[in-house]
Amino acid sequence: MSLADVQITLVPNALIAHVTGEVDMSNAEDVGATVIRATPNEAQGVVLDLSGVDYLDSAGIYVIYGMRASLQARGQALILVIPPVSPVYDSLRLAGAERPGEVAEEVGDALAIFDSAPPPGT
Amino acid sequence: MADTRAETQRPRNLGSGQVVLLPAEPIAEPTEDRPSSYRFTDPGLSELPIDALLEELLNRIQEALEVDTVAILLHDTESKQLVARAAKGLEEEVERGVRIPLGRGFAGRIAAERVPIFIADVDHADVLNPILREKRIASLLGVPLIVEGELIGVLHVGSLQAREFGQADLAVLQMAAARAGPAIEHARLSAALQHEHDVSMLLQRSLLPKRLADMVGVKVATRYLPAREEVGGDWYDVFELPRGQVGVVIGDVVGHGISAAALMGRLRTALHSYAIEGHGPGRTLELVDRFVQSLSESAMATAAYAVFDTYTSALHYATAGHLPPVVISGGEARVLEVTPAPPLGAFPYGRCPEHELSLESGEILLLYTDGLVERRGVPLSTGIEALAKAVRDATTPEDACASAIADLVPVVGLNDDVAIVSLQSAIVPNELHLTLPAEPRTLSHVRRVLRRWLNERGADDGDIAEMTIAVSEACANAIEHAYAPSPATFELHGWANNGNITVTVRDDGHWRPPRGHNRGRGLSIIVAAMDDVQIDRTADGTEVVMRRHITGK
Numbered sequence: 199m200s201l202a203d204v205q206i207t208l209v210p211n212a213l214i215a216h217v218t219g220e221v222d223m224s225n226a227e228d229v230g231a232t233v234i235r236a237t238p239n240e241a242q243g244v245v246l247d248l249s250g251v252d253y254l255d256s257a258g259i260y261v262i263y264g265m266r267a268s269l270q271a272r273g274q275a276l277i278l279v280i281p282p283v284s285p286v287y288d289s290l291r292l293a294g295a296e297r298p299g300e301v302a303e304e305v306g307d308a309l310a311i312f313d314s315a316p317p318p319g320t
Numbered sequence: 321m322a323d324t325r326a327e328t329q330r331p332r333n334l335g336s337g338q339v340v341l342l343p344a345e346p347i348a349e350p351t352e353d354r355p356s357s358y359r360f361t362d363p364g365l366s367e368l369p370i371d372a373l374l375e376e377l378l379n380r381i382q383e384a385l386e387v388d389t390v391a392i393l394l395h396d397t398e399s400k401q402l403v404a405r406a407a408k409g410l411e412e413e414v415e416r417g418v419r420i421p422l423g424r425g426f427a428g429r430i431a432a433e434r435v436p437i438f439i440a441d442v443d444h445a446d447v448l449n450p451i452l453r454e455k456r457i458a459s460l461l462g463v464p465l466i467v468e469g470e471l472i473g474v475l476h477v478g479s480l481q482a483r484e485f486g487q488a489d490l491a492v493l494q495m496a497a498a499r500a501g502p503a504i505e506h507a508r509l510s511a512a513l514q515h516e517h518d519v520s521m522l523l524q525r526s527l528l529p530k531r532l533a534d535m536v537g538v539k540v541a542t543r544y545l546p547a548r549e550e551v552g553g554d555w556y557d558v559f560e561l562p563r564g565q566v567g568v569v570i571g572d573v574v575g576h577g578i579s580a581a582a583l584m585g586r587l588r589t590a591l592h593s594y595a596i597e598g599h600g601p602g603r604t605l606e607l608v609d610r611f612v613q614s615l616s617e618s619a620m621a622t623a624a625y626a627v628f629d630t631y632t633s634a635l636h637y638a639t640a641g642h643l644p645p646v647v648i649s650g651g652e653a654r655v656l657e658v659t660p661a662p663p664l665g666a667f668p669y670g671r672c673p674e675h676e677l678s679l680e681s682g683e684i685l686l687l688y689t690d691g692l693v694e695r696r697g698v699p700l701s702t703g704i705e706a707l708a709k710a711v712r713d714a715t716t717p718e719d720a721c722a723s724a725i726a727d728l729v730p731v732v733g734l735n736d737d738v739a740i741v742s743l744q745s746a747i748v749p750n751e752l753h754l755t756l757p758a759e760p761r762t763l764s765h766v767r768r769v770l771r772r773w774l775n776e777r778g779a780d781d782g783d784i785a786e787m788t789i790a791v792s793e794a795c796a797n798a799i800e801h802a803y804a805p806s807p808a809t810f811e812l813h814g815w816a817n818n819g820n821i822t823v824t825v826r827d828d829g830h831w832r833p834p835r836g837h838n839r840g841r842g843l844s845i846i847v848a849a850m851d852d853v854q855i856d857r858t859a860d861g862t863e864v865v866m867r868r869h870i871t872g873k
Contacts, residue, residue: 201764219562220767223796224760252563253767255792256842288785292848293841 201225202251204232211242211312214305218250223257230261234268243275245308248286259293266299275300277308334437337445338429341436341461341490360492360499370507374406374500381477381496382408385489389457389478392500393420393427395471402427402474405504410478412451424448426460427474434471436463436494438485442478452478461485463493465501472505520551520578527585529557536768537630537746538566541717543725545738547691552737553580553621554689557588559595564630564768567595568743570687571623572642574663583619587612587664591625601625602638602674605664609640609672612665620665624658624687626743628679631771631784633745635679638672640664643693643700646708647677648684648720653712655704679745681776684720686711687743691736692728703728717742748776752814756795758802758827766795766812770823777816779870787821787868790849793842794825794864801829801862820869828861 202219215233237244246265248254266276277300280286290296302308332340360380368376378390389409393402402420404413423432425448430437439445439460442452452460455478462476475497477485528544540558553573561567569591573580587608594607605625612619624645626637637645637656641663645656659673679685686707693703710727714720720742729738752773756762767788774784795812802808810827847853852867 220764222760222763222792223799224763253789253792255763255789255796256845257796259841285785289789289845292786292789292845294844294848295841 202229204229206233206236208238208241209309212245212309213237213241213243214245214247214309216247216250216305218252220253221251221258221261222253222255226255226257226261229258230265234265237269237274239272241274242312243277244269245277245279245302245305245312247279247305247308249279249281249284249304251284251286254286254289256289256293259290259295259298262298275312277302277311279303279305279308334429337439337441338426339438339440340433341438341485342487360495370504370511371406373503373507377496377500377503378406378408381475381493384492384496385477387477388480389455390476391478392465392473392475392504393418393431394465394473394504395422395431402431405473410451410455412454413449416451418449418451420448426452427462427476430462430464430474430476431471434464434466436461436490438490440484441482456480458482459485461489461493463490463497465497465504467501467505472501472508475500516577517549517551520576520581521546523578523581524551524553524555524584527581527588528555535560535566535630536765537564537772538628539717539744539746540568541721541742543721543738543740545691545725545729545734547735547737548733549735550576550737551581552576552691553584554691554737554739555584555588556687556739556741557592558741558743559592561595561627562598564771566628566630566743567592567625568628568685568687568741569623569625570642570689570739570741571621571664572689572691572739574620574622579617583615583621586615587621587623591623595625595627600638600674601627601636602672605638605640605661605672606670609664609670613668615665618665620663622663622690626685626687628685628743628745630746630768631775633678633680633775634676635685636674636676638674640670640672641666643688643690643704646686646688646704646711647679648686648711648714649680649682651713653686653708655708681745682715682747684711684714684717684742684744686720686724687741688724689737689739691734691738692724692740694736714742717744746772748773750816752812752823754812755809756812758799758808758810760796760799762799763792763795767792770814773814774821774870777821777870779821783821783868783870786849787823787866790846790866790868791823791825793845794823794866796842797864798825798827798829798862801827816870820867822865822867824863824865826861826863 202221202225205216207214221229269276280301281303334340381390391407391410391413392405394405396403400422404418407413420428422428442457457478459479459482460476462474464471465473465475542556553575556570558568571587573584590611591608594604622641624639624642626635628635639658640661644658646653647656661672662670693707695703707724707728711720711723714723721740724740770788770791771784798810812825814823850866850868854865856863
């Protein structure tokens with residue numbers, strides 16, 4: 199049984215990465231790298247859906263910061279989907295890092311942020 | 321066999337030195353000069369395995385006809401050739417794997433025309449097999465081997481001295497052929513059946529789990545006993561599911577042999593796949609039913625599937641035409657209630673109602689197939705009661721399997737195969753004392769043990785979530801400290817006292833100051849999640865002591 203799974207969906211402006219399972223020091227870097235590798239250059243950014251994550255530790259939080267930095271270097275944004283009552287929110291709260299970037303409560307809200315932004319190149 | 325032809329055929333010369341003989345009258349009685357003729361009908365011969373039987377027949381033919389060589393070639397229907405199978409005085413024929421095309425040469429014509437053929441002078445006859453010439457055989461007599469109208473081969477004898485083979489000789493050879501034919505055919509069929517049995521068994525075995533993964537929170541034991549003769553379609557599986565759940569399934573495919581074994585492999589894969597999608601036992605069985613319905617061949621199977629939650633001890637189960645599971649607890653064994661549901665593949669849109677119970681620490685779930693409890697002339701309920709009685713004192717899953725087999729499986733073996741899976745809700749100790757490998761993959765193992773232990777200590781979901789992350793972070797620190805080249809370990813201890821939980825994580829590495837955001841954040845989590853945290857760093861290692869008061873459920 200693998201600890202976590204990443205399901206990638208490409209939509210016109212962005213990539214949605216739906217993560218499920220547990221993310222800790224054993225797999226956090228792989229999860230992050232999987233999402234970054236899958237992100238096309240023309241996407242405005244990534245919606246990292248953490249609503250299905252059962253456990254996230256400090257190594258996972260660190261990887262989220264790392265993902266944001268590498269996306270920013272490519273001019274792309276990272277929007278996190280974290281419901282206010284969720285294991286991921288608990289971890290971020292305990293770590294004193296409630297908002298490690300732009301946060302939406304649902305995937306739809308996150309996509310709306312991209313849709314309202316002008317498409318790249320204009 | 322050939323005696324109906326006697327009236328219609330006359331001896332005729334085939335040319336090429338071959339003469340077709342009239343089939344001989346069957347020998348009614350042993351004659352003075354050939355007392356050994358009867359020995360071909362010796363009933364003791366049929367007791368022999370095929371190779372010994374052929375060897376014995378060849379010996380007796382050689383003796384009865386006073387010939388130098390005897391050979392049996394068998395008809396290979398695929399290649400339409402005769403293949404040397406056994407020989408006396410012509411062993412090279414078998415060793416070299418001589419093959420004669422049907423219709424050609426001496427043996428080929430006997431086979432194609434299904435007639436006895438006599439060759440007085442091999443040197444001047446159409447003989448294909450070079451070994452017959454090399455051996456300097458002078459005269460030959462051969463007869464076809466025919467069983468139930470099918471040509472199965474040729475039996476021939478040879479003499480180094482030129483000689484006549486007459487009707488009396490032919491009668492003896494025909495009698496031997498009549499004996500050898502069915503014996504060879506029987507041996508061929510049973511070899512083919514044995515082959516299918518072996519293949520089915522191999523397939524069946526290969527489709528059962530080789531070894532079960534070591535799983536946190538449960539102990540598991542399994543048994544598979546094949547039936548005496550046929551290979552059945554009994555199967556089982558045990559697998560991990562997300563969030564500390566364990567799936568355990570047993571099933572029985574209707575039918576036997578390779579097709580049953582192949583279907584069970586497909587069912588096992590289908591069920592595991594649906595289970596991993598997160599469906600409960602009832603829905604999973606319903607989906608497997610739809611899978612079976614969609615197969616082109618008609619198929620039917622029964623199954624019982626249960627999901628055990630190692631965090632909460634909840635057990636959900638459902639059955640499809642399968643016998644009810646048994647739960648063993650404190651010297652008692654009870655048969656679980658099941659809502660009857662049709663077997664998989666039986667009716668369109670079959671429903672599998674789900675049941676729930678709590679499988680408390682130490683209790684054992686037993687799943688089994690009908691071969692264990694079904695006996696001719698005995699009601700099924702009697703067999704299930706006997707099973708419950710047999711296993712009620714079991715304290716481990718191994719015990720349960722062993723007791724069930726000892727009491728219910730007859731010494732002479734089984735008519736039907738048997739599978740048993742036994743799963744115990746692991747006994748959770750009051751105190752945790754663990755020595756763990758300092759590897760990142762240990763963390764998920766620690767969390768599973770801890771969640772279950774904290775649940776048993778009465779912690780609520782919030783307590784469990786926050787303490788689990790704190791302890792996991794402390795363990796991650798210990799793993800980072802372990803940079804010794806040799807396999808390193810760390811220790812975890814946990815105990816409860818007056819509503820206070822204390823967990824210590826101790827390693828023998830040197831404390832490293834938090835690096836960057838990452839480890840600093842780990843320490844923040846530990847401090848935020850626990851009421852009291854002490855970190856003792858010494859030359860011998862680092863110990864993190866964490867305490868938290870639990871509000872309880």
